[in-house]
Each structure stands twice: as structure tokens, then as C-alpha cells.
Amino acid sequence: MKLTLLSDYSLRMLMHLSVNQGALVTIAATAARYDVSKNHLMKVAHQLGQQGYIETVRGRSGGLRLARLPEDIILGHVVRYMEQSSVLVECFPGGKGGCLITKECRLKSALHEAQEAFFTCLDGYTLADLVDGNSGLEPLLSEAG
């Protein structure tokens, strides 16, 4: 059971922006911080922007910042959105399909219910829950000074 890199990196980016609220953070800085692909992060930033979680300030000293308060960013919503393109098993919408028993298979609905339970659990957490009062996280992600 594997989440996409889109989910993983989007949550990391949101944490990075959250720790650095009030400042602008470049994609290059996030990529360097986590030692991950800048190209992947560009896609992540685009999607987070489309959903209104972050905004881009253009220009030489531009960068990204949160467009909502951390307590208003619900992890389940972010992950649900980012996992849209990923299918749990091939018979799910968007999958390659072709399983002989798809029409008569009860597993689909059980798996769908389980996936919903996964997302619903994450609906109980916001970005603020990850960051607020997390004094160990701040020095690891702060771009200040």
C-alpha cells in the first residue's frame, strides 16, 4: 500500500511553508531542504495552487506561501485530491480495468469503503496539528537567519 509522491511531497511542502509563514519559500529551497526532485515539486506546487492551498508571488524575490491558515488545511482533503490519479486496484475508476469478474465482484465496494476510512481518518488532522508547538520541527525547516 503506497501513496503517490504527489501526496508525500505536497504534505512536506505544506509543512515547509507552514514553518516559514510570513516569508516566501522557493521551490528550489524546498527541494534542497528535503533533497527531492525540483521537477516533482513544481507539479506539486501547481496542484496545491489550483486547490487554493498555496499562492505564488512572482518576481526575483518571489516564492510560495500558504494561502490558508494551517488549521484550515485538512490533511484528508489534500491527500484525497493528490491520490485522484492513483488507483487502489485496477478495477477502480481510472484503472486499466479488464478483470474478468469486475461486474460481479464485491471486493470493489469493500476496498472503496476501506479507502474512505483511510481518508476520513486523515480528515481529523490539519496542517496545524503537524506544526503547531512542534519545536523539534522548526529548526529543521526554518529558512530564517
Added chain:
Amino acid sequence: MKLTLLSDYSLRMLMHLSVNQGALVTIAATAARYDVSKNHLMKVAHQLGQQGYIETVRGRSGGLRLARLPEDIILGHVVRYMEQSSVLVECFPGGKGGCLITKECRLKSALHEAQEAFFTCLDGYTLADLVDGNSGLEPLLSEAG
């Protein structure tokens, strides 16, 4: 969010054996039925056997059969076992690790809780729930006649 083929194929194999209870089913028959790789199914059969879900009868007219009643095969247990080698995100046990913030990250426990919610949901279903009284499934998977 993606399950491994191990989970997918193991549940398909269990359904195939369940519909054909009382008979022996070869791996080749299951592979042909679902049009999937025989090699993958051999690995799946090995693991299902190790967990005591199925047993192998050797010999020319040998094959596989369920070693437990369908109502005693809990889907959550099967999937939990098959997903052991798959990591939700890289900081999970067995993952490549290396994320800068792993030690201070609260996301890990939220994701772990969500994954448990997924498995716990599937603990509410047995193989019997997929097969019993499913008159549409039987003709698709029956090897009789």
C-alpha cells in the same frame, strides 16, 4: 494510493478457490481465468500457503484448495500480510528513509493511524462475504463442467 499486486491477486485467487470448493484448482487455471501472470500467482500461492489459507496437493491431478472455511478468512488479515513489503511513504519501516524531518514529523503517526483504519475496515469482511450467494460470480469462476 495503490495496493500491491500481491494483495490484488491473492484475493482473486481466494475467490477462485472459494467458488470451486471441493475441487483442486491449478495455478495455471487461475492465471488463465484472470489472464494474469502465472509467476506472480506462484508467489501469491506460496504466501497464502505459508499463512495457512490454502494448501497444495501435489501430483499430476494436483492443485490448490482452501485450507480454511471462507468465513474464517478475514480480508483485512490477508491484505495486511500481503502489504507487509509495501511502504505507504518512505519513512515507514522498510522504506528507504532519508527524509530530513522523520524524527520530528507527526505525519507518520497520522498516516499510520489512517492505514490501520483501512485494514480495520477490511477486518469486517470475510471471503464468504465476497462469494456466498453471489450467483453472478459463480459462472465466471467455476471450473466445473
